[in-house]
Amino acid sequence: MNRVVITGMGIYSTIGKNIEEVNKSLYVGASGIGFEQLRKDMGFRSGLTGIIEHPELKGKLKRRQRVGMAEQGEYAYIATVEALAQANIDEDFLEKNDVGILYGNDSSAKSIVNSYDVLKEKKDTALLGSGAIFQSMNSTITMNLSTIFKLKGINLTVSAACASGSHSIGLGYHLIKSGLQNAIICGGGQEINYQSMGSFDGLGAFSIREDQPTKASRPFDRDRDGLVPSGGAATVILESYESAKKRGAHIIAEVIGYGFSSNGDHISVPNVEGPAKSLEAALKDAKVKAAQIDYINAHATATPVGDLNEAQAISKVFGKKTPYVSSTKSMTGHEMWMGGASEIIYSVLMMQNSYVAPNINFENPDEYSAKLNIATETIKNHNIDLFLSNSFGFGGTNSSLIVKKTQ
């Protein structure tokens, strides 16, 4: 069995457009949340959203490479360029090796809505343009990036709701561990636009603390009133330890455990048993005890029931003494299909720089979050040798990853 290491990371998010900016934001507890009037004009219950600037790719990519790319693909491209550069993987390496891509994505709504608008007006499919089909499929990120980077290994999109990004890393870990692949571009991307979020807003699951956008995402806080939708893209280069050593790559961290489970229960309401099973499976796979974990990056999205059940699941597995816990969604909002990958990057940055990013807006605990050791402010000089990151999604899909520091 191969050891699986991380050799590159890249990110484009609401709290920074690259690794360095994101690390600074995490350390100071900066928020990426704002208010968008357009959502209110479109009848949204909540106008809150992660705020992100669209990248300009003209001049960086040819027209043909851009026209089939949805916005989350653009974010993913920027993140992947950064990750490949950090991993010191160039065109020559991609040409000579079967590098794969496993990326989390579970919607591409805006392009579908735009096509429908054209069709309704023109009543002619010939006027939809050549990019619409490639933008509108769930696999839009993997089909575009695999073409741009000329990848020759596995080429697959992972759609598992808000656990998509985490599962992409978990599945990549297994393909490399078993020797089927040597290097895989893993990650998650999430579109940020009203077209993709109307139906979710309709469930009443979003925070309506619109007068205080940066205070709206309050995971584990007693007065939380829902999540704030957000997005961007995060890329993690997974590689076999042997491959990384052979080419003299800098090893950032090692993935040592992946646990997964399905609740077999309600489509949107999480339970305690499923997540707990996923946590336990990750610990078992990593061959470590709960007490050895130095930090938990919680899934906690700031929904009343979700956080309540995750707090109970953590307590069930970790007992009365938990390591530091924080939900970086307090700063980023819920990055959904991207979240499981970005939160690995956030946690690795904490591991590399010996701190725990704060769970901002945590002012009062509820009955269950009171039992967790939640980092209410930045915990400085905190060594992290092992961390665990949780991601859970609609349909009861659960994923937990354990990452270890490399010396």
Place this chain on the structure above:
Amino acid sequence: MENKEIVIKVNDFLIDEFEIEESQLVPEASLKDTLEIDSLDYVDLVVIIEKNFGFKVQGEDFAGIKTLQDFYDYIIKHAQAN
């Protein structure tokens, strides 16, 4: 619309939308080999022509268009008819 105006408009969208170098836009240029317009690009040309000249190209019409001059002539003929 004058023929000259049509040629300028066609050149403009080939430069702006298709990012083709202005120096390549000579009448004898092959759309496929010189300007590198591929099968997917033709789909976008249909959209752009409809937007700029108000008529709809039938996909099969492209079969007889080999050079940029052929393309100008085609647009001029249909734009005037329109």
